[in-house]
Amino acid sequence: MSATDELLAERDDREEATESSDGGGRLSGVRSRLRSPFSLRAFLVALLLSVVASAAVGLVPFLPGSVATVAGVFVGAFALGLVRAKRAYLETALAGTAVVTVAALTQFFLVSVVGNVGIPVAAAGAGAGLLAALLGHYFGRDLRAGLTRDL
Numbered sequence: 001m002s003a004t005d006e007l008l009a010e011r012d013d014r015e016e017a018t019e020s021s022d023g024g025g026r027l028s029g030v031r032s033r034l035r036s037p038f039s040l041r042a043f044l045v046a047l048l049l050s051v052v053a054s055a056a057v058g059l060v061p062f063l064p065g066s067v068a069t070v071a072g073v074f075v076g077a078f079a080l081g082l083v084r085a086k087r088a089y090l091e092t093a094l095a096g097t098a099v100v101t102v103a104a105l106t107q108f109f110l111v112s113v114v115g116n117v118g119i120p121v122a123a124a125g126a127g128a129g130l131l132a133a134l135l136g137h138y139f140g141r142d143l144r145a146g147l148t149r150d151l
Helices: 003-022 025-033 040-057 065-083 089-107 109-114 118-148
Strands: none
Touching: 040 065, 040 089, 065 089, 065 118, 089 109, 089 118, 109 118
8 A cells, every 4th residue: 555545545534533523424514504693692792782882872971862872882883893703793783773773762752653753763773773783893893803813
């Protein structure tokens, strides 16, 4: 047996051991990619960060409440993107959308109910929250990548 044959035999043995340990063989990589992209833990962390950051930014004087809420969602999503190694765009987007939508409906409750403009107010809040959360998470991940990259 030549050296090349021995190396090929060793490689085949390693591949068989890897396939048997994965339990799925060739489809194990596909199965891992098809798992649910949603993480409840990441959503709850994103929701908590968005609420806390919105409350903190709301303490800034002379800043309207709706602007403070959107800015707080951006800050919370930025912080999550900065500290979390894995992507959480879906969770952050849902959390930001929920926070800003609820805040918009409560801040403009009387106008929403009496003026029959609840759906447009909710839609505007949802759009602003979605955009702020996605941009915040993107820029946080971008900064994290820049800080952790080798020079």
